[in-house]
Amino acid sequence: MKVKKIILNESEIPTRWYNIIADMPNKPLPPLHPGTLQPIGAESFSPLFPQALIEQEVSSQKWIDIPDEVREMYSIWRPTPLYRAYEMEKALGTPAKIFYKYEGVSPAGSHKPNTAVPQAFYNKKEGVKRITTETGAGQWGSALSFACNHFGIECEVYMVKVSFDHKPYRKVMMNLWGAKVFSSPSTHTEAGKKILASDPTTSGSLGIAISEAVERAAMRDDTKYALGSVLNHVLLHQTIIGLEAVQQMEKAGELPDIVIAPFGGGSNFSGISFPFLRMNFEQGLKIRCIASEPASCPKLTRGVFRYDFGDTVGMTPLLPMFTLGHTFVPAPIHAGGLRYHGAGAIVSQLLRDKLIEARAHNNVEVFEAGVLFAKTEGIIPAPEANHGIATVIQEAKKCKEEGVAKTILFNLCGHGHFDMKAYEDYFSGKIVKHELSDKEVANLIAKLETPEIPA
Amino acid sequence: MKVKKIILNESEIPTRWYNIIADMPNKPLPPLHPGTLQPIGAESFSPLFPQALIEQEVSSQKWIDIPDEVREMYSIWRPTPLYRAYEMEKALGTPAKIFYKYEGVSPAGSHKPNTAVPQAFYNKKEGVKRITTETGAGQWGSALSFACNHFGIECEVYMVKVSFDHKPYRKVMMNLWGAKVFSSPSTHTEAGKKILASDPTTSGSLGIAISEAVERAAMRDDTKYALGSVLNHVLLHQTIIGLEAVQQMEKAGELPDIVIAPFGGGSNFSGISFPFLRMNFEQGLKIRCIASEPASCPKLTRGVFRYDFGDTVGMTPLLPMFTLGHTFVPAPIHAGGLRYHGAGAIVSQLLRDKLIEARAHNNVEVFEAGVLFAKTEGIIPAPEANHGIATVIQEAKKCKEEGVAKTILFNLCGHGHFDMKAYEDYFSGKIVKHELSDKEVANLIAKLETPEIPA
Incomplete structure (x- = not known):
């Protein structure tokens, strides 16, 4: 019988988080004080x-060591399972091997x-x-x-x-x-x-x-x-996903060619991909890591890299980021977790250095992907997760066209149990397609007043 | 670090279901034709x-062997984890060791x-x-x-x-x-x-x-x-829960003194308890198995054992069951899965033979139990599951009073992600307490016209 999922024991929950900054060839630029435009010290964060x-x-x-109290609470739902998507592979007729890490098993339903x-x-x-x-x-x-x-x-x-x-x-x-x-x-x-x-x-x-x-x-x-994404310490904690996935892919006897995850502020994508990027840094591998974002909020694929505020009003320090401008209000798509104008400093630097890739999908396309996944694999994904699935499908189809059996891993970051209204809207044709036009993007960028970064 | 959950590999998914009928001292009575009142043959079920x-x-x-195709599909979510409820034990201040099998990890969210x-x-x-x-x-x-x-x-x-x-x-x-x-x-x-x-x-x-x-x-x-409970073949399939739990309790080095599960038609309760009843039959153990039912639909604790229809209109054969009458419409409590007038033939015979026990809880009490569970263990239970938790709490408190450290196992049969309205009603005090009065029960039983069973 085929093995559908690779599981780990609680004793295999990683004991340390991986801090990618140590391995980055170019470190992220520092946050700046919005008044002086000088780098700010750690003490500014203490309020x-x-x-x-x-x-x-x-x-x-x-x-960085994970405290025992944290590992103990992780053990409510971790290690999370890693699945082979046999049924979706079959439906796509692809030679690709598709794996996914399922973070929806946590009590809150996501990573x-x-x-x-x-x-x-x-x-x-x-x-x-x-x-x-x-x-x-x-x-x-x-x-x-x-x-x-x-x-x-x-x-x-x-x-x-x-x-x-x-x-x-x-x-x-x-x-x-x-x-x-x-x-x-x-x-x-x-x-x-x-x-x-x-x-x-x-x-x-x-x-x-x-x-x-x-x-x-x-x-x-x-x-x-507390912030749920963007900042370095948040991305650090999420590396638990990829650290487990590395162990699980080893147990499956596979190494991914491509790692894919949805992208809002970066926590989801960083969580699964950084431990694989580490293998690129340390072993000279060329694992491609692709961030999947909404076409209605395409900061990675169409934004600019410059300093911008993390919030709309401008209360945070200036952060180096791919951004569409801190005053941009994205269309009300159902993937609410991805409606954010900018990307975290680490991910932005990695993208600038071409160490990772990005791809945008519109909000109708992502529901097509999610429904295919639910009908083949059984699990109903969150709308955010559907963005990653859309990229997976593109890559799997490319494998079919080219007759290449690549190994693809993606992060199924959450279940869709609280998103049935979104699926209902999709089935009843109520989802309006949202995708920024070139003119809209140009206007957003022209409006930016925060400091540019020299090339 | 404490081990929170006992997990099994896919290869440990049982290969056979357990049919308790083989071990029952008194076999369940046969279904009767409602016209002739004669036992009906298997062929009557073929339409x-x-x-x-x-x-x-x-x-x-x-x-009975489990087909490979079924085990393969089971592997999407099985084996399910078995947890030790350390946090709930602490909150109750009980010396009891509480374990639960979590069936909410299936894509549909229950057993x-x-x-x-x-x-x-x-x-x-x-x-x-x-x-x-x-x-x-x-x-x-x-x-x-x-x-x-x-x-x-x-x-x-x-x-x-x-x-x-x-x-x-x-x-x-x-x-x-x-x-x-x-x-x-x-x-x-x-x-x-x-x-x-x-x-x-x-x-x-x-x-x-x-x-x-x-x-x-x-x-x-x-x-x-297809029927989701009551019938013998349904109960048979659910024994996969208990068969896994037996392996997991062994790995934990524990044997339950008490096994508890919610009761609607019997599939949930039978699923976890029959493999432990097998240990009673084969090894002469005295594991107590308790079925937890709603006080608004108390067929096991206050119904009568006689022949009755499985449906309201009277289209099914007559089945031997503890029942409140097939025309009884239970109060609209949120635990919709437990609103059924009767119990399956096997469970009814076991109860008649005092090989299992039953307990009823009102619908306010069960939400108190469910909220305590969610706040301590983290997982939000379905309202059906809360009935089992209410019994667990009673038994754990009894252990505290008596200073006895019993081992309790219960079936957390599903999550409450689709039941948030029920919790909202509970928090806003909108849940009306439902509990049948003695007079209501007497009236229901007096109305029964189906054949009695001689003592």
Whole structure:
């Protein structure tokens, strides 16, 4: 009988996270103070993050130990299974071998608890009473609520309005784990009020929600902020995915030619791909790593590399990123987790150095991909995950055309149990195709006022 | 570091199902023809079921081989993990060791695919084009849709009205796997029309939905019917749960003193408990097995043992069962999967022979239990599963009072991702407590007209 999935024991949960910065030929550029345009020191982050996370944010140490308390909580759902997608291969008639790592088995339903748990842990250890955050589709907010509940920390979530309205049950899930949830922009913060005054019917965006959550944390001594993607320490925690996948692919006797993952701010993609990029760095391999983004929010494929704010209002330091501009509000696609204007500093540097690739898919194409996956493999993917599947299908078809049996690995980052409305909209033809035109992209870039980076 | 879960490899998926009939001291009584009141032969089932399933239904062979095609499909989610509930133990301050088998990892989210897959497989093998069925909360309908989609069979689901209205996304899930879903009672069948004529605002029941699905299958040559619980072959397939759990408890170095599972028609409870009852039969152990039912539908704890119909209209043979009467429509509690008037023949005989126990919990109590579980263990349980958790909590508290460290195992039969409305209702105090009064039970039993069984 064919082996469908490769599993690991709890004792095989990695004991260290992998910090790719140690191996990068060009290190990410530093964050700048928006006033002075000078690099800012680690201490500037201390109103927002506990010391341990700031140290991880700026660390150049290659391996960072995972605390036992974190590994113990990981063991609720980790190691996650690695599957061979036999049925999808058959349906595509491809000679490619397709594998996927399934992160939807976590209680919150995605890869997000991989960083929510250590973030809550380090905050708790440093006596923080409350954590604020933003959430798009609700995956990150659920994950942080789950983690905060375990460590006995209050959790306050600003949820992007379009998702808050589309996905009421994500809110109940967060409430069940004890979190307070607000529709963003809200009248709770100065940032929210300002946005609402200028555009009362806005659908919201991750950038806006970040402004709100940061403002609340900055205001209170006992409160810190947590981000679910973009930052170095978040990407670091997510490498647990790829570190497990490396072990599992070895057990399967395979090495991927291509590693694929959806791309919002970078945590999903970095999580699975960095441990394979490490093999490129250390062993001179040429594993291709492809980030899959929405055509309605194509910062990697069509944005520019320059300094920009992480949030909409401009409260964060300036970060070096591929961006479409921090004031850009992406179309209200169902993959709320990917509606973010920019990419994290590490991923942006890797893309600039052509060490990774990117590809964009429109929102109709990704649902076609997701439905094919659900009908063949059985598991119903989150709309975010469908972006990666769309790239997988393109690569698998290319293998068929060229008669080449490549090995493809992708990150099935979450299940779609809270996204049935999206599938219903797709089946009833209610999904409007969103894809930025060349003119729209040019306009967005022309509007950018933040500092350029010399070539 | 504590080991949180015991996992098995795909190669350890059992190769045979366990048929408890072989070991029962008193075999279940035969089904009767409602007209002649004579035992009916296996051939009477052939309009509804494929030959292979009828053979399993009447088999007294102790072990039945699982086809490779079924084991291969099982491997999408099986073996399922067995957890130690350390955090819930801590919260309860109990000396008891609590373990749970987690069946929510299946793509449909519950234990139901364990029987949906072999049922679809045997139907396919015998050339069946279409399968009809009923579903309560949607767990069974989703499972059968998932299985039929894989084997290329059409699937038609009659979903109990109260659940159809409460849980629209279960419908989308079934549609995603290609099934047609109707609110029951419907105007699609004579049975449905008859019920609607007498009670146009009925909330529906599993008994009514069964009448509809059976009628549709009986009408068409290329169509068969599938049931998600009650019947012997369904219980047989579910023993995969307990067979794995026996291996896992052995690996954990433990033997349960008590095995607990929710009870609707019997598939959940039988699935986990029969392989442990086998140890009682073969080794003279005294493992207690407790079935947890809703106080609004207490057939095991307060019903009578006699012949009754499996459906509301009276289309099935008469079956020996603990029942509250086939016309009883249970209160519209959120645990739709447990709203069934009777218990399967095997479980009824075991209860009559005092080889198992039963306990009832009201619908407020079970949500208290489920919320405690979600807050401690992290996983959000289905409302059906909460019934088992309520019994676990009672037993764990008893251990605390008595200072005894018993080992308790329960079946966490599904996740609550499609039940967030139920939790929302619970949090907002909208759940009305349902519990049958003595007078209501007496009235139900007085109404029974089907044949009694001599003591």
